[in-house]
Structures are given as C-alpha cells and as structure tokens.
Amino acid sequence: MNRSLVLALVKEGGPVSRASIARSTTLAKPTVSAIVDELIADGLVREIGPGSTAVSGGRPPILLEFNARSQLVVGVHIGARRTTIAIGDAAGEEIARREFPTPRPPGGAAPGGGARPVAEPGAEPEVVLGKVAAEVRDAIAGAGLPGAKIAAVGAVLPGLTDFHTGVCLLAPNLGWRDVPVRDILAAELGAPVYVHNAGQAAAVAENLEGAGERVGDLALLYAGTGLSAGVLSDGRVFHGVGGTAGEIGHNAVPGIEEPCNCGNVGCLETVASGPAIVRAARRALAAGEPSALAGLDGFDARDVAAAAQAGDALAGAVIAAAGEHLGLAASWLINAYNPALVVVGGGLAAIGDLLLDPLRAAVERHALAPALRGVEIRASMLGPDAEVRGAVLLALQHSETYYRVVFRA
Numbered sequence: 001m002n003r004s005l006v007l008a009l010v011k012e013g014g015p016v017s018r019a020s021i022a023r024s025t026t027l028a029k030p031t032v033s034a035i036v037d038e039l040i041a042d043g044l045v046r047e048i049g050p051g052s053t054a055v056s057g058g059r060p061p062i063l064l065e066f067n068a069r070s071q072l073v074v075g076v077h078i079g080a081r082r083t084t085i086a087i088g089d090a091a092g093e094e095i096a097r098r099e100f101p102t103p104r105p106p107g108g109a110a111p112g113g114g115a116r117p118v119a120e121p122g123a124e125p126e127v128v129l130g131k132v133a134a135e136v137r138d139a140i141a142g143a144g145l146p147g148a149k150i151a152a153v154g155a156v157l158p159g160l161t162d163f164h165t166g167v168c169l170l171a172p173n174l175g176w177r178d179v180p181v182r183d184i185l186a187a188e189l190g191a192p193v194y195v196h197n198a199g200q201a202a203a204v205a206e207n208l209e210g211a212g213e214r215v216g217d218l219a220l221l222y223a224g225t226g227l228s229a230g231v232l233s234d235g236r237v238f239h240g241v242g243g244t245a246g247e248i249g250h251n252a253v254p255g256i257e258e259p260c261n262c263g264n265v266g267c268l269e270t271v272a273s274g275p276a277i278v279r280a281a282r283r284a285l286a287a288g289e290p291s292a293l294a295g296l297d298g299f300d301a302r303d304v305a306a307a308a309q310a311g312d313a314l315a316g317a318v319i320a321a322a323g324e325h326l327g328l329a330a331s332w333l334i335n336a337y338n339p340a341l342v343v344v345g346g347g348l349a350a351i352g353d354l355l356l357d358p359l360r361a362a363v364e365r366h367a368l369a370p371a372l373r374g375v376e377i378r379a380s381m382l383g384p385d386a387e388v389r390g391a392v393l394l395a396l397q398h399s400e401t402y403y404r405v406v407f408r409a
C-alpha cells in the first residue's frame, strides 16, 4: 500500500521531493526514503537533480519523477480476421504497433462467411499464439528500448474467456475451445498475461479514451459477428465467478428457434449480430421481397447496411429489426447494472442511426424507468481500435505499475 501510494504521488504529482512525499502521505521520512530507493532500483522512478530552492533555506531537495519507459505493457487483440499488437509504456502511451491477418483455423471456414484465400494450411492455437509472441518480441526489439521489460500483457479474444484461469473457453470464429492462452503466452513472453473478451476490452477503452468520458459505471454492448457485453463497475471489469459475466448474447429470447453456436437454441445472438442480419436478409429475399441485394453474388452485414443507407426497404427493415433486438439487450444491461452510459461497440456500431434509432426506441419500451433515468446510449468512438487499446489499458490496470489513489473525505 505504501509503495503504491508513493509511486502514485510521483506519477501524478511529480517532480516531487522525498520530503514533500512524506508530508502528503504522513509516512515517516525513512520509510519514504526506503520505498523511493526500491522504486529507483526497479527503474520505475528516477532522480532528476536538485530543485531550485529549498523551503527551509537548506540544501535544495533532489526531485524525483516517474520513468514511464522503464516498463512496457503489451496489448494483443486476436480478431476473427486480423490480429493487432500494441506496445505501450507504463503510462499507456503507444510506442509500437503490429498487425497481420489472423491465421485461419485448421479446416475452419472463413469468419463471417466471407471468402478468404486458402493459401496456407490452417494453424493450431499454439501456432497462432507463437506468432503473436514472435511479433511482440520483434516489435519491442524494433522500438529501441533496451532494458525495458514487459510488466503485463493483455490478451483479447473474440469469444468466451475465463479471466481467472486465462483460458479461452470458446471462440467459434477462431475454431478455439479451452485454449490456455494465458499459460502459453506467459511461457513465451515471460510476463503475466491477462485474458479478456473483446466486449470487456472495448468497454475499458471507451471508458478511458472514447465515448465513455470516464463515467466508470458503463455497459458496452458488443455487437459484431457475435453479441456480448462488457460491464464496468467503477472503471473495473465485472467478471463473475467463472469469468463469463456479460455474455448476454446467449440469453434466450422466447419465440426464436434459431440454433446458436453455443449449442442452445433461440439465443439473442442468433437475431442480433452480423451473421443474423445476413440470414434475415436472405430469408426476406427468398420470400420474394424486392431488394438491391438480390443483384449481389454474396453479401455481408456491411452490404445490407449500405443498401439500407441507400434507401432499400428490405435492408432497412432487416437493420431496424436487429436494432430492436439490440435494444432489448441494452434494456437488460440497464435493468441489471444501472450504468450511467451504454456504449454500442463492435462492427455493427458503424451502421449508425439506422441501427441506433430503433435500438433507443426499444430501450425506451423495455427498460425500467428509474434505471433508464439519465442513461445515454452512444455509438463507439474508437471503432476498430477499441479492442487493442482496451488490451493495452487492461494490461496497465493489472500491472504492478498501475495504482489509483482515491482520496475520500
């Protein structure tokens, strides 16, 4: 605790002297000096020379500052299509980034039904994580920070994750089931690894750097190939005992009979996600409804959204129906968690008002009035950057260099 307090004061109030730390913490001067010596030995704090004047008229005190480049945090987002790696310093500032197509799973279909050239053989999870680790090492070597060590790694995956064990429980788009991501990456990189899902990471990133404006109590509805939610309580991810809190995409909706890739039937995700939008459009076309989509060879949710923007009635109705179902999900989050803000993230957020207007209308219908009071619903501000920024920020939150001092009256 004392170490945290001293480091926080140097980080947020620096440059500071040992004496002024002792005054603001009411710690004894020898205690402060011992902690400062330890922080200097660890490279987290450095001396920057004497201050200009001494208050007491004696020798000017030596000032201390936080050394943000002493430690690195690594954010990894393994997406269904692309993998992004960001290296940040101990203040979270990004100093290097790498991006490459996520290796295709063995025998697996291309995610989202899109066509992808099948040039290379499919890769097992160990191969994918090995490539991630190699890219991380290479990016750090290229950043020219000799001696800087990795304080923590945030690994973000598109599926069900167990934060407590660091296992990716199920990621259908990667073809992964029960993959010990934390243990594999920790062995490769020699640093602690924290595993989260994309919704949790996007929630943290939007809260700190995007649409959330640091509200702290925020729910992010993550709508893309799948549907999940990241819930923050006072800025921290709410995990639940098994790490799967927020997986509302697998809540059953009465009257829906669609099979879900979780094994159940009638999950919300089967009517409110990218693939759900494509299926609904195909069904309407098969029923003979006219649409510009009929002229396309194949289409994805983005094509349906583009047709809706251009005034296509079938596409507009499909997007609006998905928005209403997402509004149902948002009302569950509002009733269950009473957030200050709901952010809509994931790939579908880019559709904008055609999706968000019916979503907001459904929230008004379904959410409990006292829980809804003052709640705003906003689209993601960080877009496709949210997951990897969240990975960096989560690594920072979990690393020992991150402390938050809350002063209470």
Ligand SMILES: [Zn+2]
Pocket (backbone or CB within 6 Å): 249, 250, 260, 261, 262, 263, 264, 267, 269
């Ligand atoms: Zn399901």
